[in-house]
Amino acid sequence: MSDEAGAALTRDGTFSRRTEVVIREMILDGTIPPGERLNEVALASALGISRGPLREAIQRLAGEGLLTMISHRGAFVRTFEAREIDELYDMRCAYEMYAARLICQRADDEQLAGLESFVADTGLAMDDTNGRYPPDRDFHRRLLALAGNATLERAALDTQDQISLARSMSAKAPTRAKAALGEHEAIVAALRSRDADTAVLLVQEHLEHARRGALAALGFTDDPRKGNETP
Amino acid sequence: MSDEAGAALTRDGTFSRRTEVVIREMILDGTIPPGERLNEVALASALGISRGPLREAIQRLAGEGLLTMISHRGAFVRTFEAREIDELYDMRCAYEMYAARLICQRADDEQLAGLESFVADTGLAMDDTNGRYPPDRDFHRRLLALAGNATLERAALDTQDQISLARSMSAKAPTRAKAALGEHEAIVAALRSRDADTAVLLVQEHLEHARRGALAALGFTDDPRKGNETP
DNA sequence: GGCATTTAAACTGTTGACAGTTGACAGCGA
DNA sequence: TCGCTGTCAACTGTCAACAGTTTAAATGCC
Numbered sequence: 089m090s091d092e093a094g095a096a097l098t099r100d101g102t103f104s105r106r107t108e109v110v111i112r113e114m115i116l117d118g119t120i121p122p123g124e125r126l127n128e129v130a131l132a133s134a135l136g137i138s139r140g141p142l143r144e145a146i147q148r149l150a151g152e153g154l155l156t157m158i159s160h161r162g163a164f165v166r167t168f169e170a171r172e173i174d175e176l177y178d179m180r181c182a183y184e185m186y187a188a189r190l191i192c193q194r195a196d197d198e199q200l201a202g203l204e205s206f207v208a209d210t211g212l213a214m215d216d217t218n219g220r221y222p223p224d225r226d227f228h229r230r231l232l233a234l235a236g237n238a239t240l241e242r243a244a245l246d247t248q249d250q251i252s253l254a255r256s257m258s259a260k261a262p263t264r265a266k267a268a269l270g271e272h273e274a275i276v277a278a279l280r281s282r283d284a285d286t287a288v289l290l291v292q293e294h295l296e297h298a299r300r301g302a303l304a305a306l307g308f309t310d311d312p313r314k315g316n317e318t319p
Numbered sequence: 320m321s322d323e324a325g326a327a328l329t330r331d332g333t334f335s336r337r338t339e340v341v342i343r344e345m346i347l348d349g350t351i352p353p354g355e356r357l358n359e360v361a362l363a364s365a366l367g368i369s370r371g372p373l374r375e376a377i378q379r380l381a382g383e384g385l386l387t388m389i390s391h392r393g394a395f396v397r398t399f400e401a402r403e404i405d406e407l408y409d410m411r412c413a414y415e416m417y418a419a420r421l422i423c424q425r426a427d428d429e430q431l432a433g434l435e436s437f438v439a440d441t442g443l444a445m446d447d448t449n450g451r452y453p454p455d456r457d458f459h460r461r462l463l464a465l466a467g468n469a470t471l472e473r474a475a476l477d478t479q480d481q482i483s484l485a486r487s488m489s490a491k492a493p494t495r496a497k498a499a500l501g502e503h504e505a506i507v508a509a510l511r512s513r514d515a516d517t518a519v520l521l522v523q524e525h526l527e528h529a530r531r532g533a534l535a536a537l538g539f540t541d542d543p544r545k546g547n548e549t550p
Numbered sequence: 551g552g553c554a555t556t557t558a559a560a561c562t563g564t565t566g567a568c569a570g571t572t573g574a575c576a577g578c579g580a
Numbered sequence: 581t582c583g584c585t586g587t588c589a590a591c592t593g594t595c596a597a598c599a600g601t602t603t604a605a606a607t608g609c610c
Binding site for chain 1: 332333335336371374375378379381382383390403406407409410412413414416417418421425467468469470471474544
């Protein structure tokens with residue numbers, strides 16, 4: 089990333105796959121902001137490859153929901169309507185609520201202890217974060233990993249990436265760091281006592297809070313299921 | 320589909336997109352069975368196009384989980400281990416359990432009445448189906464549509480397609496048609512009375528039955544979370 | 551005859567060039 | 581000045597050919 093673009097894909101593998109990860113990083117970095125078009129000839133020459141493998145990488149990223157493709161007009165970094173963000177949070181709910189259920193069945197105590205100490209450590213480190221809470225993402229990643237379902241984990245991480253991209257449309261940060269930490273602690277406690285119903289409920293409530301925070305930060309004040317308004 | 324391959328993509332749109340739907344149909348049809356390789360030059364010439372747009376279609380289908388790509392070896396119609404099928408049923412559970420919850424909140428009585436009459440009609444039509452129950456797929460499609468979340472619906476349908484492909488690895492049909500019908504009726508009843516918790520539970524049980532039936536039909540007898548065995 | 555090694559065919563990954571489309575700009579007319 | 585039209589540059593969609601890898605046959609050796 090700090091390298092020049094052309095040198096960024098000198099490792100092994102096909103150009104197509106390396107290009108995919110480079111562009112994904114550029115999108116999630118903000119190097120290419122939402123709404124911006126990917127000029128194929130410019131991007132290909134910047135990456136030192138031809139348009140063929142670049143286009144293949146673009147197809148895959150579009151399938152992941154990070155790019156929007158319009159016929160004869162090109163690929164654009166995806167932008168999100170309020171409705172779409174709301175739907176993505178539904179997805180997160182579906183994934184993580186079920187993951188919590190799986191964890192109660194499958195995860196061993198050692199794994200849960202690891203998650204618990206992670207929450208404790210990040211709680212100590214969090215003092216003057218001005219409402220930001222960077223470990224939140226990692227907490228959810230670890231949670232999903234403990235469910236022991238690689239398919240579910242990947243799908244959920246893709247959804248996380250889309251939400252992350254959507255949030256990058258606004259510079260406003262969430263302001264509920266301490267609340268989020270407390271909710272994480274409560275979720276872990278429920279998991280440790282293998283209380284699936286409580287864990288699922290706590291995950292749902294936690295994500296509902298996150299949903300409202302995200303929609304507010306992006307300036308979507310109304311109910312996204314009614315009408316749309318741009319910030 | 321009944322046309323020759325070359326004439327199958329004469330409608331409007333780009334070659335790449337038309338090729339994508341043609342190949343998806345060929346995979347789900349069984350025209351190209353699981354495990355078979357897609358020979359790019361042969362397939363491209365059969366479709367009357369060049370390898371470029373074909374490869375782009377392949378990338379997208381791989382992203383959907385219908386193809387497996389191996390570097391320098393090509394794209395293969397996906398095959399599934401017991402573990403992967405088990406994971407896919409987890410996904411279905413996550414999607415449809417949450418969909419049931421959303422339906423209880425959002426769907427209006429008219430929509431639920433439509434679903435109810437669909438179940439009633441297919442129940443009457445089902446007499447001598449020898450254990451097969453074709454409307455099952457449509458029931459779940461309708462259920463997902465009523466959740467009012469296009470993102471969730473598409474993801475769930477993709478998972479359905481993957482499961483359908485996995486089941487095509489075996490000719491054995493499920494033998495629980497009447498049980499499935501009864502479970503559908505119970506689910507609809509819970510939805511109509513807006514009893515979210517019951518609906519979610521019934522969906523989960525229904526899908527657990529389907530999971531066991533699928534794994535048994537495919538010859539996976541052991542717990543897929545332990546070891547693997549091929550039928 | 552069976553097995554390792556070599557060789558050639560087949561196929562994928564990549565490239566550069568061509569063709570059709572889109573969007574913008576200049577020019578014309580009201 | 582505003583709107584319409586025709587033209588043009590830029591870009592995407594597509595193609596055919598080249599290069600490197602894999603697979604399979606063919607050869608040689610034990």
